[in-house]
Amino acid sequence: MDSKTIEYPVIWLQCATCTGCLISILNSVSPTIKNVLIDEVIPGKHVNLRFNATVMAGAGDLAIAIAEETVKKVKGGYLLIVDGSIPTAKNGVYGSIGERNHQPVSMVERVIEFSRDALAVMAVGTCATFGGIPAAAPNPTGCQGLKELLESKGIKTPVINVAGCPPHPDWFVGTVASLLLSGLPSADQLDDFGRPLTFYGKLIHENCQRRAYFDEGKFAKKHGDPGCLYELGCKGPITYADCPTRLWNTGVNWCVGSGGGCHGCTQPEFPDLVSPLYVKTIEIETAPNKL
Amino acid sequence: MGKIVIVPITRIEGHLKIECLVENGIIKEARSSGMLFRGFEIILRGRDPRDAQIITQRICGVCNVCHAMASTFNLDSAFGLADKIPDNGRIMRNLAAGLHVVQDHILHFYHLAALDYVDVTKVAKYEGSDADLNSIKAFIGRGELGPFVPRYEGDYRLPDDVDRAAVSHYVKALEIRRKGHEAVAMLTGRIPHTASIVPGGMAEVPTVDKIASILWRLNELRSFVDNVYLPDVLAVAGVYSDYFQIGAGCQNLLAYGAYDLEGKNPDYTRRQRLFQQGTISADLKLQPLDLSKITEEVRHSWYESNTSKLHPSTGKTVPADEKSGAYSWLKAPRYGGRVYEVGPLAQMVTTYASGNPKVKSLVDSTLAHFKATPAALFSVLGRHAARALAAKYVADAMGEWLLQLKPGEPTFVPYELPEEAQGVGIIDAARGALGHWIEIKEKKIANYQCVVPTTWNASPRDDSGTPGAIEQALTGTRVKDEANPFEIVRIVRAFDPCIACAVHLITPKGNELGRFRIY
Ligand code: SF4
Ligand code: SF4
Numbered sequence: 001m002d003s004k005t006i007e008y009p010v011i012w013l014q015c016a017t018c019t020g021c022l023i024s025i026l027n028s029v030s031p032t033i034k035n036v037l038i039d040e041v042i043p044g045k046h047v048n049l050r051f052n053a054t055v056m057a058g059a060g061d062l063a064i065a066i067a068e069e070t071v072k073k074v075k076g077g078y079l080l081i082v083d084g085s086i087p088t089a090k091n092g093v094y095g096s097i098g099e100r101n102h103q104p105v106s107m108v109e110r111v112i113e114f115s116r117d118a119l120a121v122m123a124v125g126t127c128a129t130f131g132g133i134p135a136a137a138p139n140p141t142g143c144q145g146l147k148e149l150l151e152s153k154g155i156k157t158p159v160i161n162v163a164g165c166p167p168h169p170d171w172f173v174g175t176v177a178s179l180l181l182s183g184l185p186s187a188d189q190l191d192d193f194g195r196p197l198t199f200y201g202k203l204i205h206e207n208c209q210r211r212a213y214f215d216e217g218k219f220a221k222k223h224g225d226p227g228c229l230y231e232l233g234c235k236g237p238i239t240y241a242d243c244p245t246r247l248w249n250t251g252v253n254w255c256v257g258s259g260g261g262c263h264g265c266t267q268p269e270f271p272d273l274v275s276p277l278y279v280k281t282i283e284i285e286t287a288p289n290k291l
Numbered sequence: 292m293g294k295i296v297i298v299p300i301t302r303i304e305g306h307l308k309i310e311c312l313v314e315n316g317i318i319k320e321a322r323s324s325g326m327l328f329r330g331f332e333i334i335l336r337g338r339d340p341r342d343a344q345i346i347t348q349r350i351c352g353v354c355n356v357c358h359a360m361a362s363t364f365n366l367d368s369a370f371g372l373a374d375k376i377p378d379n380g381r382i383m384r385n386l387a388a389g390l391h392v393v394q395d396h397i398l399h400f401y402h403l404a405a406l407d408y409v410d411v412t413k414v415a416k417y418e419g420s421d422a423d424l425n426s427i428k429a430f431i432g433r434g435e436l437g438p439f440v441p442r443y444e445g446d447y448r449l450p451d452d453v454d455r456a457a458v459s460h461y462v463k464a465l466e467i468r469r470k471g472h473e474a475v476a477m478l479t480g481r482i483p484h485t486a487s488i489v490p491g492g493m494a495e496v497p498t499v500d501k502i503a504s505i506l507w508r509l510n511e512l513r514s515f516v517d518n519v520y521l522p523d524v525l526a527v528a529g530v531y532s533d534y535f536q537i538g539a540g541c542q543n544l545l546a547y548g549a550y551d552l553e554g555k556n557p558d559y560t561r562r563q564r565l566f567q568q569g570t571i572s573a574d575l576k577l578q579p580l581d582l583s584k585i586t587e588e589v590r591h592s593w594y595e596s597n598t599s600k601l602h603p604s605t606g607k608t609v610p611a612d613e614k615s616g617a618y619s620w621l622k623a624p625r626y627g628g629r630v631y632e633v634g635p636l637a638q639m640v641t642t643y644a645s646g647n648p649k650v651k652s653l654v655d656s657t658l659a660h661f662k663a664t665p666a667a668l669f670s671v672l673g674r675h676a677a678r679a680l681a682a683k684y685v686a687d688a689m690g691e692w693l694l695q696l697k698p699g700e701p702t703f704v705p706y707e708l709p710e711e712a713q714g715v716g717i718i719d720a721a722r723g724a725l726g727h728w729i730e731i732k733e734k735k736i737a738n739y740q741c742v743v744p745t746t747w748n749a750s751p752r753d754d755s756g757t758p759g760a761i762e763q764a765l766t767g768t769r770v771k772d773e774a775n776p777f778e779i780v781r782i783v784r785a786f787d788p789c790i791a792c793a794v795h796l797i798t799p800k801g802n803e804l805g806r807f808r809i810y
Pocket of ligand 2: 164165204239240241243254255256261262263264265266481
């Protein structure tokens with residue numbers, strides 16, 4: 001059986017990130033993260049994570065060398081995963097990953113260099129997909145999402161956007177599994193923002209458990225109240241993700257379930273165009289408030 | 292003099308570089324630098340103050356609950372609510388923070404630090420029936436060992452059986468910390484980046500089914516801490532006992548305290564907390580906490596010298612790229628002008644010195660196990676042991692808190708957003724003392740400053756030239772094999788650095804070698 005295993009080399013670059021994406025993905029249940037990294041996540045296919053600075057054993061040049069070697073030796077055959085926004089201001093001075101000839105190599109340089117020959121690039125999290133919080137006004141570091149950056153450099157490697165701040169582990173694992181099972185997604189499997197429709201095809205508001213309250217005009221006035229959270233700033237009406245049906249953390253709860261409301265974390269609008277987060281900023285027609 | 296440069300330091304949160312000058316095998320000088328700037332305080336300016344707790348959580352996805360807590364304490368204090376949070380809200384926040392911290396300590400030991408001591412490849416010789424170990428054996432057999440090699444070689448000392456047990460616990464710990472996260476999410480909606488910790492209390496409400504379900508996840512965490520985590524720390528410490536003598540550091544400890552046992556005192560520095568606030572040194576004499584003694588010094592950081600020694604509430608960040616003698620983008624926080632270490636060691640030693648009987652017995656019995664005195668706590672292994680004991684202490688406290696929750700009673704108190712106000716929020720996060728300061732003008736954020744644990748620990752030299760806590764812990768250490776500098780990474784990782792937190796405020800450019808540095 002071992003001889004038949006196909007190894008899929010993966011390089012995971014962490015740019016202007018808070019590491020929340022990785023921590024979220026560690027919470028994957030079936031398969032577990034151990035199934036993904038150690039076992040054959042799909043029979044006969046093994047995800048071979050060569051470089052990820054948060055989990056790997058090696059450090060320093062030793063660690064960087066393995067990533068550089070993979071890019072050279074497996075040209076066109078490795079998957080590049082990027083989390084975090086990419087600081088592009090002042091030639092990328094705001095973030096670097098490792099050194100070459102005693103000079104730091106900027107994140108933007110690494111991303112470009114590693115993207116060119118990748119089979120595909122997966123942007124994980126709203127920072128990597130759309131810029132996210134580091135790119136919020138006044139965007140002091142010139143942060144950009146991956147797709148925007150690669151397009152500006154004329155790099156044609158396909159990009160898959162797994163948005164979310166952070167993304168649900170299923171969105172990540174499901175997208176990886178689909179790559180292994182059926183190759184790159186076709187255009188009709190992604191939405192206008194490059195997100196897999198399987199996970200980002202429906203509005204939060206369409207499937208929300210509090211939707212009946214919304215329809216009846218029962219709106220919560222303060223935190224802890226029952227009722228729809230629209231008047232407390234919920235961004236469910238403009239946000240695409242399957243949180244209301246998938247639920248979070250092994251299905252125990254989710255943002256609207258907890259009374260906090262949806263902050264629109266999977267959207268290109270996050271955070272500037274959905275701020276202030278606890279104020280009604282989306283105007284839609286509602287029934288008169290009955291609470 | 293030789294130089295050892297390690298960049299990136301892996302298995303920590305964020306982008307860190309460590310540079311050591313070594314003479315005759317001894318580290319003469321050490322420098323630590325963060326390598327990423329995102330500018331959170333700049334991004335926060337002008338926003339609705341209530342958004343601070345959502346945005347500052349994104350400073351760090353590993354310790355996001357602690358940022359949510361510091362931020363809501365800060366907003367509570369600015370909004371005049373610090374003494375008005377309903378008990379349900381206070382207790383739910385304690386539980387969210389405590390459950391989060393316990394799983395974070397487990398994550399640190401098994402998934403970040405353990406690979407410095409545990410040799411995964413030994414599982415290749417395993418002959419037994421443990422399914423996890425056999426799957427890892429099959430993985431090794433396929434010959435593609437990423438992410439476990441390459442690595443430093445030559446100092447994996449655990450006996451085969453202890454080693455294999457640790458590897459199987461590495462896998463088990465993934466599951467346990469996920470359950471810890473599930474328990475947090477029941478209180479906060481989801482994690483990382485929670486939705487329901489808000490100024491005024493909590494948006495979530497307690498229900499009996501949630502209480503029971505959290506209780507049984509907590510029981511699993513407690514059982515893991517008692518029967519797996521603590522024994523593994525003791526086993527590793529027994530074999531690597533020389534690391535009780537390595538990495539003493541500055542021996543000044545600072546703690547903000549954590550987990551409010553009452554909510555009526557608006558002054559967080561005097562509030563009764565499960566972990567004690569205060570400062571302490573090797574003499575083990577506890578001193579009261581005085582936040583006015585905190586300053587941030589910038590002589591060796593790339594900031595205008597005239598902004599040095601400011602208190603965080605009036606902190607300024609004016610980059611000075613060409614400043615000579617500077618070598619870091621982190622400021623140097625100091626307390627009364629002196630270097631302080633923060634973290635679980637500080638939390639346990641201050642609480643120990645306060646006479647707390649539970650913590651005294653935990654610490655004393657651990658020291659007795661190694662026939663050691665409290666001086667041994669100031670070391671690489673002392674920090675790991677303190678972290679594990681801190682996990683046990685808070686895990687044991689939480690069962691009672693759960694039963695104090697009152698379904699049906701409020702968790703939240705309504706408030707008006709003030710026109711102008713100032714606030715402060717302090718808490719001991721998983722990695723140590725975390726403080727947020729806010730100034731509100733015209734109902735908007737005029738200034739927001741965070742002084743985070745890793746800035747204390749990984750700070751550069753201060754105005755008087757005294758190196759930071761990690762730099763001091765490295766200095767004087769013998770590196771046995773410069774090609775495999777285990778000592779350096781073990782010392783650094785014992786502090787559990789979190790660089791995303793530490794360098795949220797730094798600016799780009801330059802170092803003393805005149806090379807163009809990128810951070
Ligand atoms: S506004 Fe928010 S809480 Fe209300 S129904 Fe829509 S998604 Fe649900
Ligand atoms: S409910 Fe909204 S804020 Fe919460 S995870 Fe889903 S998309 Fe993000």
